[in-house]
Every structure is written in C-alpha cells, then in structure tokens.
Amino acid sequence: MARRQPPAPREGRRPLIAGNWKMHLTHLEAIGLVQKLVFSLTEKQLDVAEVVVLPPFTALRSVQTLVTGDQLAVGYGAQDLSAQDSGAYTGEVSGGMLAALACRYVVVGHSERRALHAEDDAVVAGKVQAALRHGITPILCVGEGLDVRRAGTHVPHCTAQLDAALEGLSAEQLTAAGEGTGVVVAYEPVWAIGTGEVATPDDAQEVCGALRSRLAERFGAETAGIVRILYGGSVKAANTAGILAGPDVDGALVGGASLDADEFAQICRIAAEGS
Ligand SMILES: O=C[C@H](O)COP(=O)(O)O
Structure with a gap:
C-alpha cells in the first residue's frame, strides 16, 4: 500500500490513533487483528490518520514481518522499554532491541x-x-488519579509529571528524533482507564491544552505546536469525535477498544474523517 504525504490538519499535526493492547493476544492473534484492521480502512484514511498498534513484546517480530512484508500503512511499537541499553537486567527489553525490530513508538x-x-x-x-537514544518516539503518559482530580489539582499534577519526564531534553529532541515528531504526550486520567468512565471533551481539552502551554513555556511555541498530545481512557467509537474535537487533542491512546478490529477501525475512521 503506497504512502502519500499526510495532510496538514491542526496546524500540521497529523492525528495519531495508537492501540495499546496491554497483556493481550498471542503473536498469531496479533497477525489476525492487524490484517483485519488494515483491510477495514481505506488507503486515504490510513494516510490522513496515523494508525499504530502497540502489541506485547512477544508479538512484535510477527507484526514487523507482516507490516513490512505486505507494506501495510500502519505503525507499530512497544509498551515499555528499559532505561538501560544492556546488562544484567533480567526480563527487561532495551531500546536497541526495539530499534532492531524497527519499532517507531514505545509507551513510557x-x-x-x-x-x-x-x-x-x-x-x-x-x-x-x-527511547530517544535509539531513534524511537516515546509516547509519554501523564495523568492524575481520582484523589487528585477531586482535589482539583489535576493540571499542576500533570504538568509536573511532564516537566520531570522531559528533564534535560532540548526542543530539538522533542521534535526531531525518529520518523516525525520526537516525543508524543498522552494524557490519561487514571480514573478513566479501563473503567468505562471517559473524561468529557472539556476535561480532555483542559489538560491537553495545559500540557501544550507548559511545553510552550519550556521549549517555545513552535515546538509546542509540533508535539502531538493524545487523550487516553475508555476511548470508544461512540466518544471519539467529541474527544478529538478539542483543538489540543491530536489523537487517542486506546486500550480495550483497540482489541476489537471493527471498533478500533471505526475510531481511526473518525480521526481521519472527523465524523
Ligand atoms: O493505554 C491505554 C489506556 O490505558 C486506556 O485504556 P482503556 O481504553 O482500556 O481505558
């Protein structure tokens, strides 16, 4: 499937829909899901919205083989990586190992x-x-628990997590590593993850907007205008349009609904076509 230049919605930020499969699906099931997903979407939809799957480590090689072999217009990445590059870290997986599998993204x-x-x-x-050392774009998750939300301190809580995670980085590192944007930020209120309780569009926009403002303060408005900020937490086809309507919400990090090819494809369609 040929890839065209993406269009330039939202000041040039291409919508990104990433499916975090968490600890679900074998490598064989992964192949079936990716095939069904890609063939449910048109070439144009896959050009407009960037569609990414984030399988367990054990399925990455199979997904890589499928995506590269059939030249599928979807990206893939991992759900975690080690902060170390190699050594006696039993059970860990390094950025170099993920880069060798051509992972474009990793959740952090x-x-x-x-x-x-x-x-x-x-x-x-x-x-x-x-992740950046190995040319992989981190999808950096921030978000508050219910106690913080109830206390009304969710914005400073999330901006503090953002500040800490980006400590020591330059504006160039936020925008220039790997393919496309250097860092993607995902706002995921913990109280909305896997609970069915989705944040309102205003909740999502409030924090995504505050995160972008904080990026502008620290790295300049140009950098802040390039970095994509996603919302995650009980995203489904039925609530996608509302969530993505926020001007600072550039896509979604989808958990449970990404395991259903039809539902996830519909979320991607809405991101691509706006309805
Ligand atoms: O990474 C994805 C999030 O944790 C959201 O999961 P969920 O869509 O199942 O609530």
Whole structure:
C-alpha cells in the first residue's frame, strides 16, 4: 500500500490513533487483528490518520514481518522499554532491541507501569531518554488519579509529571528524533482507564491544552505546536469525535477498544474523517 504525504490538519499535526493492547493476544492473534484492521480502512484514511498498534513484546517480530512484508500503512511499537541499553537486567527489553525490530513508538510512563512497577518520575525520564537514544518516539503518559482530580489539582499534577519526564531534553529532541515528531504526550486520567468512565471533551481539552502551554513555556511555541498530545481512557467509537474535537487533542491512546478490529477501525475512521 503506497504512502502519500499526510495532510496538514491542526496546524500540521497529523492525528495519531495508537492501540495499546496491554497483556493481550498471542503473536498469531496479533497477525489476525492487524490484517483485519488494515483491510477495514481505506488507503486515504490510513494516510490522513496515523494508525499504530502497540502489541506485547512477544508479538512484535510477527507484526514487523507482516507490516513490512505486505507494506501495510500502519505503525507499530512497544509498551515499555528499559532505561538501560544492556546488562544484567533480567526480563527487561532495551531500546536497541526495539530499534532492531524497527519499532517507531514505545509507551513510557503508563499509569499501570507507574502503579504496578513503582516507576517514578526519574525512571520515566530515563526511559524517555533511552527511547530517544535509539531513534524511537516515546509516547509519554501523564495523568492524575481520582484523589487528585477531586482535589482539583489535576493540571499542576500533570504538568509536573511532564516537566520531570522531559528533564534535560532540548526542543530539538522533542521534535526531531525518529520518523516525525520526537516525543508524543498522552494524557490519561487514571480514573478513566479501563473503567468505562471517559473524561468529557472539556476535561480532555483542559489538560491537553495545559500540557501544550507548559511545553510552550519550556521549549517555545513552535515546538509546542509540533508535539502531538493524545487523550487516553475508555476511548470508544461512540466518544471519539467529541474527544478529538478539542483543538489540543491530536489523537487517542486506546486500550480495550483497540482489541476489537471493527471498533478500533471505526475510531481511526473518525480521526481521519472527523465524523
Ligand atoms: O493505554 C491505554 C489506556 O490505558 C486506556 O485504556 P482503556 O481504553 O482500556 O481505558
């Protein structure tokens, strides 16, 4: 499938829909899902919206073989990486290993990693830098828990996570690594992940807008205008149009709904066509 130059919506930011499969699907099931997804979408839809799948490590080689062999117009990446490049780190996977599989993206700082694997801001920052060292675009997740949301401090909470994760980076690193944008940011309110409780479009826009403003303060308006900011948390076809209507919401990081090819394809269609 030929790739054309993407159009320039939202000040040049191409919509990105990334499906985080979490710990689901074998490598064989992964192939079936990617095939069904791609053949449910038109070439034009796949040009307008960037569609990415994020399978478990064990399915990456199979997805790579399928995508490159059939020249499918979807990207793929991993759900985590080590902050280290090699060594005695049992169970870890390095950025170099992911780069060898031509991964374009890697999720960093997902709330499930922060909560279940005690990843603090320093670890997350190390992983962002490891991804960039290997030419892989980190999808940096930030987001508040229910207690923070109820206290009304979600904006400073998320901007502080952003600041910590991007510590020491230059504006060029945010926009120039790998293919396309250097860093993607994903706002994922923890209370909306896997709960069916989606943030309202205004909730999503409020925090995505604040994150972009913070990027502008730290790295300049031009850089902030290039970085894509996604929303994640119970995104489904039924709520996609509303969520993506926010001017600072450039796409979605989709969990559960990305495991259903028809549902995920519909989310991608809405991102590509706006309805
Ligand atoms: O990475 C994806 C998010 O955790 C959202 O998951 P969800 O769509 O199942 O709520």
